[in-house]
Amino acid sequence: MNHPSVSLHYAIMRYLKCSEVGLSLFFVFFLTTWAPGPASCEGDRPPNFVIIFADDLGYGDLGCYGHPTLRTPNLDRMAAEGMRFTDFYSAAPVCTPSRAALMTGRLPVRSGMCSDTRRVLFPDSAGGIPESEVTLAEGLKQKGYTTGCVGKWHLGHLPQFLPTRNGFDFYFGIPYSNDMDHLDSGPNGEARSLNPKVENFNVPLMRNEEIIQRPADQTHLTQRYTEEAIGFIKKNKEKPFFLYMPHTFPHIPLFASEDFLGKSPRGLYGDAVEEVDWSVGQVLDTLKNEGLAENTLVFFTSDNGPWLIMKETGGSAGLLRDGKGSTWEGGMREPGIAWWPGKVKGGELCRGMSSTMDLYTTCLTIAGAEIPTDRVIDGVDMSPLLFQTGPSNRDEYFYYRGQTLYAVRKGPFKAHYITRPAYGRGEAEPHDPPILYHLGIDPSESIEMNDRFPEVLKEIEKAKKAHLETVEEVESQLEKRIEP
Amino acid sequence: MNHPSVSLHYAIMRYLKCSEVGLSLFFVFFLTTWAPGPASCEGDRPPNFVIIFADDLGYGDLGCYGHPTLRTPNLDRMAAEGMRFTDFYSAAPVCTPSRAALMTGRLPVRSGMCSDTRRVLFPDSAGGIPESEVTLAEGLKQKGYTTGCVGKWHLGHLPQFLPTRNGFDFYFGIPYSNDMDHLDSGPNGEARSLNPKVENFNVPLMRNEEIIQRPADQTHLTQRYTEEAIGFIKKNKEKPFFLYMPHTFPHIPLFASEDFLGKSPRGLYGDAVEEVDWSVGQVLDTLKNEGLAENTLVFFTSDNGPWLIMKETGGSAGLLRDGKGSTWEGGMREPGIAWWPGKVKGGELCRGMSSTMDLYTTCLTIAGAEIPTDRVIDGVDMSPLLFQTGPSNRDEYFYYRGQTLYAVRKGPFKAHYITRPAYGRGEAEPHDPPILYHLGIDPSESIEMNDRFPEVLKEIEKAKKAHLETVEEVESQLEKRIEP
Numbered sequence: 018m019n020h021p022s023v024s025l026h027y028a029i030m031r032y033l034k035c036s037e038v039g040l041s042l043f044f045v046f047f048l049t050t051w052a053p054g055p056a057s058c059e060g061d062r063p064p065n066f067v068i069i070f071a072d073d074l075g076y077g078d079l080g081c082y083g084h085p086t087l088r089t090p091n092l093d094r095m096a097a098e099g100m101r102f103t104d105f106y107s108a109a110p111v112c113t114p115s116r117a118a119l120m121t122g123r124l125p126v127r128s129g130m131c132s133d134t135r136r137v138l139f140p141d142s143a144g145g146i147p148e149s150e151v152t153l154a155e156g157l158k159q160k161g162y163t164t165g166c167v168g169k170w171h172l173g174h175l176p177q178f179l180p181t182r183n184g185f186d187f188y189f190g191i192p193y194s195n196d197m198d199h200l201d202s203g204p205n206g207e208a209r210s211l212n213p214k215v216e217n218f219n220v221p222l223m224r225n226e227e228i229i230q231r232p233a234d235q236t237h238l239t240q241r242y243t244e245e246a247i248g249f250i251k252k253n254k255e256k257p258f259f260l261y262m263p264h265t266f267p268h269i270p271l272f273a274s275e276d277f278l279g280k281s282p283r284g285l286y287g288d289a290v291e292e293v294d295w296s297v298g299q300v301l302d303t304l305k306n307e308g309l310a311e312n313t314l315v316f317f318t319s320d321n322g323p324w325l326i327m328k329e330t331g332g333s334a335g336l337l338r339d340g341k342g343s344t345w346e347g348g349m350r351e352p353g354i355a356w357w358p359g360k361v362k363g364g365e366l367c368r369g370m371s372s373t374m375d376l377y378t379t380c381l382t383i384a385g386a387e388i389p390t391d392r393v394i395d396g397v398d399m400s401p402l403l404f405q406t407g408p409s410n411r412d413e414y415f416y417y418r419g420q421t422l423y424a425v426r427k428g429p430f431k432a433h434y435i436t437r438p439a440y441g442r443g444e445a446e447p448h449d450p451p452i453l454y455h456l457g458i459d460p461s462e463s464i465e466m467n468d469r470f471p472e473v474l475k476e477i478e479k480a481k482k483a484h485l486e487t488v489e490e491v492e493s494q495l496e497k498r499i500e501p
Numbered sequence: 502m503n504h505p506s507v508s509l510h511y512a513i514m515r516y517l518k519c520s521e522v523g524l525s526l527f528f529v530f531f532l533t534t535w536a537p538g539p540a541s542c543e544g545d546r547p548p549n550f551v552i553i554f555a556d557d558l559g560y561g562d563l564g565c566y567g568h569p570t571l572r573t574p575n576l577d578r579m580a581a582e583g584m585r586f587t588d589f590y591s592a593a594p595v596c597t598p599s600r601a602a603l604m605t606g607r608l609p610v611r612s613g614m615c616s617d618t619r620r621v622l623f624p625d626s627a628g629g630i631p632e633s634e635v636t637l638a639e640g641l642k643q644k645g646y647t648t649g650c651v652g653k654w655h656l657g658h659l660p661q662f663l664p665t666r667n668g669f670d671f672y673f674g675i676p677y678s679n680d681m682d683h684l685d686s687g688p689n690g691e692a693r694s695l696n697p698k699v700e701n702f703n704v705p706l707m708r709n710e711e712i713i714q715r716p717a718d719q720t721h722l723t724q725r726y727t728e729e730a731i732g733f734i735k736k737n738k739e740k741p742f743f744l745y746m747p748h749t750f751p752h753i754p755l756f757a758s759e760d761f762l763g764k765s766p767r768g769l770y771g772d773a774v775e776e777v778d779w780s781v782g783q784v785l786d787t788l789k790n791e792g793l794a795e796n797t798l799v800f801f802t803s804d805n806g807p808w809l810i811m812k813e814t815g816g817s818a819g820l821l822r823d824g825k826g827s828t829w830e831g832g833m834r835e836p837g838i839a840w841w842p843g844k845v846k847g848g849e850l851c852r853g854m855s856s857t858m859d860l861y862t863t864c865l866t867i868a869g870a871e872i873p874t875d876r877v878i879d880g881v882d883m884s885p886l887l888f889q890t891g892p893s894n895r896d897e898y899f900y901y902r903g904q905t906l907y908a909v910r911k912g913p914f915k916a917h918y919i920t921r922p923a924y925g926r927g928e929a930e931p932h933d934p935p936i937l938y939h940l941g942i943d944p945s946e947s948i949e950m951n952d953r954f955p956e957v958l959k960e961i962e963k964a965k966k967a968h969l970e971t972v973e974e975v976e977s978q979l980e981k982r983i984e985p
Binding site: 077080081082083084085086088090093097103104282283284286287328329333335336364366368429455456457458459460461463464 | 561564565566567568569570572574577581587588766767768770771812813817819820848850852913939940941942943944945947948
């Protein structure tokens with residue numbers, strides 16, 4: 018929906034700020050041709066982008082998504098001033114592949130950043146994001162963006178895979194998950210005890226390519242990320258910038274600073290999420306205070322669903338089924354909030370389908386940068402949703418677990434070819450014919466609809482076949498290990 | 502939290518409208534003594550009250566409570582302009598007792614409006630709300646209110662139990678549930694088939710004490726309720742009024758008018774809820790257009806949780822456990838939205854505990870009416886929550902199923918003495934010691950906390966004992982049947 022009165026209001030507000038333009042001429046121009054969209058009165062300067070990525074946050078974990086005890090006033094305000102998405106997806110139900118998809122605009126099966134046997138990168142991994150991939154940061158560099166990554170990378174910790182070698186001018190954060198490098202690690206390096214004591218972990222904290230602290234003081238990690246993010250924004254405000262801020266929390270082990278520890282009604286999980294929420298508020302306030310709000314698109318989401326087997330230290334998928342590690346909706350559908358005062362209308366709820374991969378295509382499109390044409394890009398431009406100019410460019414979604422396609426969504430219908438509950442909850446089960454659900458009538462995937470919509474599976478089968486024809490086998494980066 | 506700048510803003514807005522008051526004097530008075538609360542510049546005229554009650558709507562069924570496909574823009578806007586409650590309870594997990602509690606401010610076990618053997622009133626019931634009860638309508642009549650009830654009553658269909666004999670000047674609606682008087686009824690008169698065809702039901706539609714249509718045309722019921730409600734407001738706008746609007750839907754069988762049928766992505770259930778949402782918007786718009794918004798408290802909630810065994814024609818409790826008929830949170834915790842422009846601050850989320858019985862006490866208190874002192878009243882004044890002047894007056898909640906106390910909440914802790922899943926899903930199971938949950942850390946009641954908080958059960962046991970000492974045995978109204 019296009020709201021002319023609101024558009025006009027913003028147009029006039031913007032007009033009043035544009036002193037370098039011939040006023041009368043500009044006013045006539047604006048009133049006759051202005052439409053919602055990424056056009057900017059700052060001449061050729063494209064907007065800034067800030068992508069804030071939580072870790073293991075569930076669909077039901079924010080106040081504005083219905084959680085009763087987790088207090089997220091800053092994200093709720095971001096949604097009230099911006100657009101909240103009901104059907105926003107990550108491209109994988111776990112960390113590394115999900116992040117790879119966001120950075121490349123491609124399903125992880127195309128970049129090799131997934132595996133059926135080793136679900137993410139570990140400290141002994143020899144692989145990482147291939148040099149041939151064009152990251153979002155690299156894409157934006159074409160248009161002169163300054164690029165920063167503050168937070169958990171998890172696309173390879175060896176030098177050639179670090180953010181600084183993949184399009185980022187600046188990096189501050191930890192290279193993999195905060196439960197890795199555990200002093201009592203399991204066979205894959207994952208934590209066996211979740212006692213959140215700093216001394217139990219040996220995770221390095223890096224600035225650019227140097228380790229500056231080891232073990233990282235996880236208690237103050239969200240605070241330090243926030244300081245670095247604010248510093249990056251202030252330092253680079255004169256030119257277009259891209260800030261990618263993948264938070265370490267609420268991935269376990271959970272930590273929170275003194276200001277948040279023991280404060281949330283939701284317990285330690287709430288403490289960690291509430292500190293991330295605070296951090297989001299700090300970033301938005303900085304953008305406002307620096308006069309950048311109307312020229313910055315901020316998007317908040319999470320890498321995958323809640324880690325349900327962790328019980329109270331894992332999150333909630335709300336009414337969605339299952340969580341992290343599964344291709345049920347709870348594993349891959351995420352909170353998604355867009356904020357761009359004057360461009361993205363406030364208080365809107367968007368039900369169009371979209372994904373982290375679409376952020377890639379959308380940011381490059383808005384920036385006027387080139388999108389690679391020598392490979393398959395899975396992201397689509399979500400501008401029609403953001404600016405309410407039309408329906409979503411996306412009508413299909415492909416749910417992979419590792420390298421295997423588990424489910425396909427087309428419109429409101431979703432067919433599960435294989436189901437498998439979240440990690441630790443059960444084994445894979447193939448379905449022939451696939452189980453069909455209607456996510457509109459039944460967002461919780463509880464009522465099989467095969468008999469009711471007999472024609473739909475054929476359509477989905479066709480979409481699946483067409484999709485699989487575009488997928489070529491590539492070497493998995495996640496299965497390579499450093500020689501001992 | 503009290504926000505002086507917002508308060509001042511409202512104060513000035515109100516000031517500009519009060520031409521009958523000496524302006525200068527009033528301005529000085531207002532700036533020095535004004536505080537949020539029910540004081541009104543209309544002199545002694547107390548505010549209007551509108552209570553809108555959905556039927557079987559679940560905690561997770563509104564957009565503003567996180568539902569992804571149910572479109573409730575009017576209720577979402579009501580929440581954005583008003584206050585949304587996270588911990589608002591009905592007093593029973595089924596219809597008749599829940600409504601009795603709202604109308605009397607008392608647990609149904611005190612009025613006899615519940616039973617362990619017959620859960621609600623049926624067309625063959627001889628009982629109803631006892632004459633000795635002081636309904637909210639009767640209480641407000643003390644202060645000269647005009648009172649109207651538009652919708653499903655379900656507190657007795659024999660003449661002496663009708664709204665018009667219980668404090669309401671006006672009644673329009675159906676006397677019991679819309680699945681009763683079914684042409685193929687079960688042993689209690691309930692529907693066996695849920696095929697939503699008008700001709701399958703014989704439910705009477707009444708105006709005051711007359712049946713004006715039988716069977717009621719359920720397809721247009723929400724529309725007719727809305728017309729009658731708007732008519733009531735317009736007709737009575739010169740004097741304080743109380744409008745009680747208990748909708749028939751989304752109780753099954755589900756109906757929706759041509760404007761809504763087949764339109765919702767959530768299916769027929771969504772059609773019915775979206776029409777109720779539309780109706781709420783019509784009522785709020787009428788209040789605004791008639792200049793009554795700033796002198797009217799509107800509260801929206803539901804009688805009990807979603808009817809889960811009905812699958813897609815039942816609602817969702819979101820992340821809460823179980824639904825209608827159970828004393829798990831999903832059975833009794835409801836969406837709750839307060840709206841009173843200029844008095845209840847907009848866009849607020851309230852986490853204080855409150856209940857339908859508190860609406861009774863709150864409305865009477867704000868109106869300056871007397872609250873009965875010759876009996877136990879379970880409702881407390883929720884003004885501190887509405888006007889953000891302090892914490893909730895309620896720290897305990899008693900969850901009854903029929904005449905039996907199943908669970909007790911104290912602060913964030915809830916102890917289940919007996920559990921029983923929603924109707925049709927299993928039998929009652931007593932627990933000694935009771936199972937303890939922490940609703941802050943674990944709102945889904947999935948993690949037993951008995952070992953972790955060993956002292957809490959003693960406190961709850963004390964509260965339970967003190968409560969039970971106030972409960973006297975009374976005759977059940979629900980077990981009386983009309984002699985054949």
